[in-house]
Amino acid sequence: MLDLLVIGAGLTGLFAAYAAARAGLRVRVIAKGMGATHWHAGTIDLLGYLPGEQKPVADWVEAVPELPAAHPYRNLGVDAIRTAMVEFQRLVAGAGLPYESAAAGPWFAGVAGGSGEQDGRNSMLISPVGAPRPVYLAPAAQQPANLADTRPMVIVGLTGMPDFYPTLIAENLCRQGHRARGATVPLDKLTARRDNSPLQLARLFDEPAAQARLAEMVADVAAGERVGLPAVLGLHRHARTCAHLQEATGARAFFEIPTLPPSVPGLRLDTALRESLAGQGVRVETGMEACGFGTDGRRIEWVESETGSRPLRHSARNFLLATGGILGGGIHGDRCGRVREVVFDLPLTAPQARSQWLRPLFLDSRGHPVFQCGVAVDARCQPLDESGAPVYDNLWAAGAVLAHTDPIRERSREGIAIATGYAAAAAVARDVSPPPAADN
Amino acid sequence: MHTVSLHSAGMSLDACIKCNICTSYCPVSQVTERFPGPKYAAPQSERFREIGQPRSPDASVDYCSGCRVCNEVCPTGVRIAEINARARAQMVAEQGLSLRNRLLGRNELLGKAGSLAPRLANFLLHNRLARRLAAALFGVAEQAPLPRWHTEKFTRWLARTDMHRLRSDRKVVYFHGCATQHYEPFVGMATVLVLEHLGYEVIVPRQNCCGLPLLSNGEFGAAERYHRRNVERLTTYIEVGYPILGSSTSCTLTLKEEAPELLDLEGDAGVRALKLATWDIFEWLRERQEQGDLPTDLHRLNDEGKPFTLPYHAPCQLRAHRIGKPALDILAQIPELELRESHARCCGIAGTYGYKVEKYQIAMDVGAELFGFVAAQYAGLEASSSFACTACDSETCRWQLEHGTGLPSRHPIEILAAAYGLYDLQARRPRGGN
Amino acid sequence: MRRLEAEILVIGGGATGTGVAWDAALRGFRTVLVERRDLTHGTTGRYHGLLHSGARYVLKDPDSAVECSGENSILRRTHTHCIEDTGGFFVVTPEDEKDYPDRFAAACLRHGIPCEELSAAAALRREPLLNPGISRVFEVPDAAADSFLATHATAQAASQAGAQLLPYHELVGLQISGAEGSRAVTGATVVDAVSGEEVRIDADLVINAAGAWAGRVAALADIEVRMILGRGVMLATNTRLTNTVINRCKMPGDGDILVPIHTVSVIGTTDEQVNQPEDLRVEAWEVDLMLAEGDKLVPGLSRSRILRAWAGVRPLYQDNFSGESRDATRSTALLDHAKRDGIGGFLTITGGKWTTFRRMAESAVDAACAQLGVSRPCRTADTFVPGVEQGHYWLGHRLEEIEENRLQAELVCECELVTRSMLENAVRRNPTVTLDDLRRDVRLGMGPCQGGFCTYRAVGILHQMRAAGETGPQEPAAPPGAAEWEVDSLQSPARSENVAPARASAGPVQVPPGEAPQVSAAIDPQAAVSQPNLLLRDFLQERWKGVAPILWGQQLRQERLDELIYLSILNADHLPGQEEESPMSGFYRLNSED
Structure with missing residues (x-):
């Protein structure tokens, strides 16, 4: 019998499964498809903007108390968030993909403004249109994009890559007072194709010859500047591509700028998580859409997933709902204005009529009300009913399915995923094997 | 033609949010530029196809191997491989079918023909000259792993051993498929032995090809005739409640899902009944295990002090069932067996795909990930292993695995039969009085 | 301030205005066209794309039907590559009046609109998603038209014939000169929306082809033109549900047309009378109505993915009209303000349908010739716009x-x-x-x-x-x-x-x-x-x-x-x-x- 069945294989589900397995639980993950990790920038955005504010959050430790009281971060508290982040860093470091605060990276220690201390400081990294992105943790290849570093930059694009526009990025950086210029290096010696997705390029740069050639070309184009490249520097042999570039650019820092989906840094993160789970003996079953469940009183006995003929039943002692929000598919909004949690039909906080779902301006900084809908949980991450009591004794929820947050507006997607996923896993672990009562 | 449907694959493209996950995992577009990738070929291009179009606008969709990895990873449930299969069927309807694809689609006929004189057939087909000719004349890849006819068909073995077969009130129906019938009757034997070991009488009614090769090659009309005939032949058993079990995971997938969906037969009562009655053999065994009905007298397969490492590849077609990896759940009970789960996406062969000259190398390149995994499991172990082999639930994938790794490959049911002491895994034959 | 001179100044860069510019330039007039935004930004770019055979209006508005029928054949020649030859069905669903179809078929015959009845089974074979409950089906030469491309192609033809087209030039004033009794419009002032520069355009004659905005343009000359503005809502589905234009075989109403246009099907439309041409709201009830009506043509349409909703405002005109805009005539209205209002050098061309834009342009330029005292025959019916050699476009x-x-x-x-x-x-x-x-x-x-x-x-x-x-x-x-x-x-x-x-x-x-x-x-x-x-x-x-x-x-x-x-x-x-x-x-x- 499983101790925990995790439904959903995004960052939330995979990280929670890992944390639970590390705590000694028997865990399995089922998911309809691959998770939202594949779409995002591969950075850990913890809290970039407070709701409705245009000014970025400088330090999330200070900003969290300013969030609305029902926000998942307020629910967990700063310490719990910090613990989860440390655990996450331990996991990815173990998988060979270390994440650190861009404000604390070793390369940054000598640069003006670098504090050398991690704590809750956000860094402003560079978006693929040249806007600042408030980020907490970043993989090594993205950390030097920190805009606090005032040295001039050259943003280098590749021909035949429709998802990266170096001069546009540079122009916007300049308009914000940074020193940057754009350049393009030709790829025609490496690939005949002009329509290369980030992923195709990343696979290309897994090849040693391509790595060396890129390093040469980048060295040619950079005149003593920091070098920004699209995040396509290898998928499986990413570290080696970086080593080549490090060598070619000398002491100058080079960095990756994330691109549109498919996100190569996202894929690297997903791979690191899956490999770590396989190492813990946790199976991740993809292609399984949860479609039903059975209960015994206030306990969930099993969850069913859809198959070619009969539903497949998954029994477990505990269930963690990590199916995501509207984007992940955990929440569905229909034409009649009903918003529904798709697996357990849990009570949702949601605007009641479709006329209240949206605001007239797409970029309204307050976000659209429908995207804030979700499952309300207690401090242990257990979904609550209207009376404020847990709906089921052995059901937990984490990630984008939660209420009172709009992770995309807040730039808190990964922070919410990691913090609530970890908290839920820890709560399940305490439930399954409670710490021995203190003898006194 | 079966290319549009509001209630089936056709409209599942409505679910696509263009997120590119399918493209990130497609094993074929990773190794060849001839296939533009699942998002491009299916939800995107399908919007530019119509019934009655002057001509099929994109021949490249023919390079989809139909492995369904895209379906598996798609977070929104687009039936990508099925959309591609329909587009191929549309092309066949417009342009007709090559002789090669007509032959590959009719592996049942080939099997039957060869079984008339299996030794002669093997001699005629399995020599360099013949393979060269086949490549030049028909476009069947010279090196591709063609199976050998067995000297005794599965059903003939069944008839010959009829007096030994178990009679019981508990009955199951066995759908053996063409490969078991003509090339690998031992898989059928192992299946029968295991089922009898569980106390079930095995009924093997007349049956024909499930139609998958026809579906893959765009011959929907013929596939529908095959499928309807199978429905006719199996209905009486379904009506009395016998489950239909299959050891070929691609056949069971076709009966459950591919044929009803692609052929738009989901509304047909008989088709629906068969869909609901069909089980992959290990799916059914896992159900027995969960009910506590699976005998636990499993013996270790390795020699004393020698490990038995078994790389197991759950083939794409098994994963397309969305039933997890039931063989892993059961084989894990075998003492001292070192199961190694492959996470490779596809072996490359994809049914008849890897047999085509223009696709052989693509199939081998796709398979490299899996071959590399197998090699890594055996690195330095070959000499000390009791028996080095791989396990896989689908016949063509086993042949491709053997071709790509040089190691024998077995169906997991053969492993299980051996662990019950019923079957000789190396010689591939029943043990003792069976 | 820039200054330009023209014999004919056209206001409005929709299908009609562009057609007028083309026609006028072909007849040798020095022609300038101004449009406040991009060509087709108004109603032309917000229409469903149905090239009418005329059958839709054959009972309700036979004049309009006959006009459509004639223009349909002409546009297939002059704008071939802007048209997909889908053909059209008129289908009788279980909810439709039983006596309408026979009257419909008879009227088509009477007015020379090709119309052939085929069996429901044959129609369903061609369009398997159609409502299987349909009882009768008539095939007519409806088609799908790309109104963006067609208008741009017309603009190219006009430009080649010497017309100057100025998009993003907004009309801010009309010049009126002459004493009381012989007053005439002699030009206009426009503002370049990009640079903000004013441009003065002197013209012998101004043709108001501003569509839903025609009333506003006329008002600049102190003339009242009371437009009947009928807002219609349309929805586009993610894929084509049919490859033939589908019409309900009944008196034209809401949500009874399904047009395959490029990769989507468009279901339309409503007819809500509005006061302002900018009133492009899409109300929830209109969306619901389109989906409910769409289901009657293609069951399940309401469950298919909808990509977008939008509205266009029909520029209808009828003298002394009172009632619902649905009942206003779709026929062309040509107002000669010299006769109507005593102001010369100024014509308004409005009403009509996209299908009849060429005919509307012809009648406007005919009137212009009359006013300018010249006789120059219209050539647009026999002149191909650039690109026709590509033939009809097809989806793939x-x-x-x-x-x-x-x-x-x-x-x-x-x-x-x-x-x-x-x-x-x-x-x-x-x-x-x-x-x-x-x-x-x-x-x-x-x-x-x-x-x-x-x-x-x-x-x-x-x-x-x-x-x-x-x-x-x-x-x-x-x-x-x-x-x-x-x-x-x-x-x-x-x-x-x-x-x-x-x-x-x-x-x-x-x-x-x-x-x-x-x-x-x-x-x-x-x-x-x-x-x-x-x-x-x-x-x-x-x-x-x-x-x-x-x-x-x-x-x-x-x-x-x-x-x-x-x-x-x-x-x-x-x-x-x-x-x-x-x-x-x-x-x-x-x-x-x-």
Whole structure:
């Protein structure tokens, strides 16, 4: 019998499964498809903007108390968030993909403004249109994009890559007072194709010859500047591509700028998580859409997933709902204005009529009300009913399915995923094997 | 033609949010530029196809191997491989079918023909000259792993051993498929032995090809005739409640899902009944295990002090069932067996795909990930292993695995039969009085 | 202030105005056309795309029906490549009156509209998603028309005949001279929306072809033209549900037309009388009504994914009309204000249908000839616009053309298969100020993701083009009209590839030496709209406007992915210049309260 069945294989589900397995639980993950990790920038955005504010959050430790009281971060508290982040860093470091605060990276220690201390400081990294992105943790290849570093930059694009526009990025950086210029290096010696997705390029740069050639070309184009490249520097042999570039650019820092989906840094993160789970003996079953469940009183006995003929039943002692929000598919909004949690039909906080779902301006900084809908949980991450009591004794929820947050507006997607996923896993672990009562 | 449907694959493209996950995992577009990738070929291009179009606008969709990895990873449930299969069927309807694809689609006929004189057939087909000719004349890849006819068909073995077969009130129906019938009757034997070991009488009614090769090659009309005939032949058993079990995971997938969906037969009562009655053999065994009905007298397969490492590849077609990896759940009970789960996406062969000259190398390149995994499991172990082999639930994938790794490959049911002491895994034959 | 002179000045760059300019130029008049935004920005670009056979109006408005029927045959010749020959069905659903079909068929016969009854079974074989409950089916020569392309092609023809077309030039005043009793319009003042410059255009005659805005234009000459504005709502599905135009065989009503146009089916429409031509609201009940009516034609339509909803305002006119706009005539109205209001040199042409735009233009220019005292025959019925040699377009053409050269295609808009060459070509060959103009040119952003991926790419490409222009020889900034109207290959990936200037492999686009400066406002470094951040913001908002009324299910999920891209990854809401005004931002309130 499983101790925990995790439904959903995004960052939330995979990280929670890992944390639970590390705590000694028997865990399995089922998911309809691959998770939202594949779409995002591969950075850990913890809290970039407070709701409705245009000014970025400088330090999330200070900003969290300013969030609305029902926000998942307020629910967990700063310490719990910090613990989860440390655990996450331990996991990815173990998988060979270390994440650190861009404000604390070793390369940054000598640069003006670098504090050398991690704590809750956000860094402003560079978006693929040249806007600042408030980020907490970043993989090594993205950390030097920190805009606090005032040295001039050259943003280098590749021909035949429709998802990266170096001069546009540079122009916007300049308009914000940074020193940057754009350049393009030709790829025609490496690939005949002009329509290369980030992923195709990343696979290309897994090849040693391509790595060396890129390093040469980048060295040619950079005149003593920091070098920004699209995040396509290898998928499986990413570290080696970086080593080549490090060598070619000398002491100058080079960095990756994330691109549109498919996100190569996202894929690297997903791979690191899956490999770590396989190492813990946790199976991740993809292609399984949860479609039903059975209960015994206030306990969930099993969850069913859809198959070619009969539903497949998954029994477990505990269930963690990590199916995501509207984007992940955990929440569905229909034409009649009903918003529904798709697996357990849990009570949702949601605007009641479709006329209240949206605001007239797409970029309204307050976000659209429908995207804030979700499952309300207690401090242990257990979904609550209207009376404020847990709906089921052995059901937990984490990630984008939660209420009172709009992770995309807040730039808190990964922070919410990691913090609530970890908290839920820890709560399940305490439930399954409670710490021995203190003898006194 | 079966290319549009509001209630089936056709409209599942409505679910696509263009997120590119399918493209990130497609094993074929990773190794060849001839296939533009699942998002491009299916939800995107399908919007530019119509019934009655002057001509099929994109021949490249023919390079989809139909492995369904895209379906598996798609977070929104687009039936990508099925959309591609329909587009191929549309092309066949417009342009007709090559002789090669007509032959590959009719592996049942080939099997039957060869079984008339299996030794002669093997001699005629399995020599360099013949393979060269086949490549030049028909476009069947010279090196591709063609199976050998067995000297005794599965059903003939069944008839010959009829007096030994178990009679019981508990009955199951066995759908053996063409490969078991003509090339690998031992898989059928192992299946029968295991089922009898569980106390079930095995009924093997007349049956024909499930139609998958026809579906893959765009011959929907013929596939529908095959499928309807199978429905006719199996209905009486379904009506009395016998489950239909299959050891070929691609056949069971076709009966459950591919044929009803692609052929738009989901509304047909008989088709629906068969869909609901069909089980992959290990799916059914896992159900027995969960009910506590699976005998636990499993013996270790390795020699004393020698490990038995078994790389197991759950083939794409098994994963397309969305039933997890039931063989892993059961084989894990075998003492001292070192199961190694492959996470490779596809072996490359994809049914008849890897047999085509223009696709052989693509199939081998796709398979490299899996071959590399197998090699890594055996690195330095070959000499000390009791028996080095791989396990896989689908016949063509086993042949491709053997071709790509040089190691024998077995169906997991053969492993299980051996662990019950019923079957000789190396010689591939029943043990003792069976 | 710039000054221009013309014999005929046309107000309005929709189908009618462009048609008038074409007709007038072919008859040898020095012609100028002004349009306040892009061509087809008004009702023409908001219509469902049905090229009427006339059958729809055969009982209700036979004059209009006969006119449609004649024009249908003409446009198939003059604008072949802008039309897909889908054919049309009139289907009798279980809810429809039983005696209408026979009267309908008889009237078609009477008025010479080809109409053939086929069995319901045969119709269902051709269109398997049709309501299986239909009892009778009539086939007529309806077709689907690309109103963007057709109008642009007409503009190209007009331009080749010597007309000057000035999009993004807004009319601000009409010059009226002469004493009481012999007053006449003698020209107009317009403002270049990009540069803000005023332009004075003297003209012998002004033709008001401003469609739904005709009343406003007439008001500038103190003339009252009471337009009947009928707002119609349409929805586009994610894929084509049928490949034939489907009409309900009944008196025309709401939601009884389903038109396959390019990759989508459009269900339309409603008819709500409104007071302002800008009233393009899409009400929830209208969406529900379209879906409910759509289900009667194709059961399950309401469950299929809806990409977008929009409204167009019909410019109807009928003397002394009172009642519902649905009942107002669709016939052409030509107002000679000399006779009607005692003001010479001024005509208003309105009413009618897209299908009859050429005929409307003909009658307007005929009247102009009469007033100017010349006799010059109309030539538009026998003149082909550039591009007809391509033949009727078919759905698969883009996919087929890209298939040839797939690895080089550089798809910008993956949903609608828009390549980089197509985009660059569109920018060079006709005026471009916003990304929405490019949408009308090449269908950028019109697919399921509604700009999710292509907005960013298009902005990047325009920026690269601008950067390339800056590095080349500095030419004075040209007005938007300066770019040639060379639109006959805009829609074709293969032909765009051929006409685009060769690009250096290592960098952004180079303007070939010696070529006339074909600079659109969008890549004109001096123009405010060249701000990439505003192009991005405005197009995102423009797309949002159309998805908001239909945002549920997968489209809601899609929009959340688009949010992830533009907020989380690009942080596009924190780019410099977010609050600046642009030619588009007047369309939505920047500080909108809700």
